[in-house]
Structures are given as C-alpha cells and as structure tokens.
Amino acid sequence: MADTLEGRAEQAPGAAPRRRLTPAERLPQLLDAALEEFAERGYGGASMAGVAARAGVAKALLYHYVPGKAELFKAVVRSCIQPVFSEAERLLAGFDGSRAELLRRLFALGYARLAADRREGVLFRLLVAEGERFPELAAFYHAEVLSRGLALVEQVVRSGAAAGEFRPDLAGHPGLAPVLMAPVAMAGVWRLMLGEGQAPSPEAMREAHLALVLRGLGAAKA
Structure with a gap:
C-alpha cells in the first residue's frame, strides 16, 4: 500500500x-x-x-x-532528542572519572545542543509559544524530555554524594535538578528573544553555571 x-x-x-x-x-x-x-x-x-x-x-x-498531527509532532521531538539522551546515557554508563567532571560534560552537551542544533531551537520556540494553547504538547514534553533530563542530573548528584564529592544534604532535594538545569533553558529563551548575535554567550554561561554549581555542591572544597 x-x-x-x-x-x-x-x-x-x-x-x-x-x-x-x-x-x-x-x-x-x-x-x-x-x-x-x-x-x-x-x-x-x-x-x-x-x-x-x-x-x-x-x-x-x-x-x-503516523495517525495525525499530534503524533507527527511527537515523532519529530523524539527524533531530535533521542540522540542527545543516548549520548548522555552512554556517557553516564561508561564514565569512571569524578562526578564533577561528569557534570561538566553533561552541561557541555546541553549547551552545545542548544547552540548548534536548529531543530531543537524550532521545537523549543513552538513549545514556548504554543504550549499553553496545546497543553497535551507541554505534557508530552514534560514526560519525555524534561523529566528524563532531570533524572540524569539527579543520578549524577546522588552518585557524587555517595562518593563523598557532593554535599549529601542536597542529593535528594526535590528542587535541585530543576534549579541546576534552569540556566540551560534560560539560555534558550534569551536566544529566542534576542537572536544569536545579541543573546548572552552560551559558552560563557556554561562556565559560570558550572563554577557556581560545583561550589554550591561542595565539589570545590572536596
């Protein structure tokens, strides 16, 4: 057929x-x-x-x-985010260095995708602009993208606390992973609002972000 x-x-x-x-x-x-x-x-x-x-x-x-537009949109999102999650999961599975270095590499991956992948920019703009009108899209993104990303960050923080690298009192904090990842999302928002030439440098944001996070987690003292 x-x-x-x-x-x-x-x-x-x-x-x-x-x-x-x-x-x-x-x-x-x-x-x-x-x-x-x-x-x-x-x-x-x-x-x-x-x-x-x-x-x-x-x-x-x-x-x-595909049976319809909603499923087509989901298929586009999955085709875009699956490679980055697969890369992040491979990194976690095979990494034998410090958790601080692992967190650095995950942040680098997130900021690099934000800056380099046009598809992610298109999807991010659609969700920001139309997520309120189409809550099923926002729910899908939360379930398959946001929650998955936060779980990866939580895994690194917990393993770092167990290894004595990070503060144990922060390991299970429910707001920690969203706070750690918020600057990456904000970099995307600024890029949409101001354009690539006027938005703050994602590379500079990444380095400042990582320095603050590692100090807050106690990695610098360790």
Whole structure:
C-alpha cells in the first residue's frame, strides 16, 4: 500500500521508475518535512497536507506512517532528542572519572545542543509559544524530555554524594535538578528573544553555571 501511494505521488507519467525508499529512509524525510512545516506555520497552523506536500508524497502515505498531527509532532521531538539522551546515557554508563567532571560534560552537551542544533531551537520556540494553547504538547514534553533530563542530573548528584564529592544534604532535594538545569533553558529563551548575535554567550554561561554549581555542591572544597 505504501509503495503504491509513494509511486502515485512521486512518479510522473512516462518517467523512468524511481527507486522506492525503504521505511528507514522515508521516515526521516517525512520528519524533516514536518519540522519545516511546524517551523513556518506553527503547530496550530501546520497540517498533514502541508507536510505531505513538502515531502513530495501523497497525504495517505504520511498517514500510513503516523495517525495525525499530534503524533507527527511527537515523532519529530523524539527524533531530535533521542540522540542527545543516548549520548548522555552512554556517557553516564561508561564514565569512571569524578562526578564533577561528569557534570561538566553533561552541561557541555546541553549547551552545545542548544547552540548548534536548529531543530531543537524550532521545537523549543513552538513549545514556548504554543504550549499553553496545546497543553497535551507541554505534557508530552514534560514526560519525555524534561523529566528524563532531570533524572540524569539527579543520578549524577546522588552518585557524587555517595562518593563523598557532593554535599549529601542536597542529593535528594526535590528542587535541585530543576534549579541546576534552569540556566540551560534560560539560555534558550534569551536566544529566542534576542537572536544569536545579541543573546548572552552560551559558552560563557556554561562556565559560570558550572563554577557556581560545583561550589554550591561542595565539589570545590572536596
């Protein structure tokens, strides 16, 4: 069925047959088209027909992969954040240095993605601008992105406290992980408000952020 729909959308009469893309090749193309549609029209204004047109496929083929716009948006978010979480989880699993250095590397990863990945900027802007109008999107982001990131930070702090590097009284504090990660989010907000040229340097923010965090956690004294 998908092959038939793809052929109808892409092959003109009399044209030489084109190689049909496999699902592993087709899905990233559809997600890229969806990101462009969301970036230009916002979540509320985006449509499945618009995404299909950008991808050069029949709308029915897009529905063959995802059942609707909300699931398409979630698939775009997952495709964007999964690589960074996979990298962070690999870092935690195989790291044998100090927890302070591990925290430094996690912060570096977060700020680097914020500065370098256009897709994350687009999604961040959509959630800031339209999260209140579409609370199901905000709930999804909280469950699959924010909560997952906070759990990684909490894991590092707890392991640092257990190793005697960080203050044990802070290890289980419920507000600690959100406070530790808030400057990364704020760097994204400023970038949206002021533009890349006028927003504070993410590199400078990262270094100041890390210095304050490590001193507050007791790492400098240790």
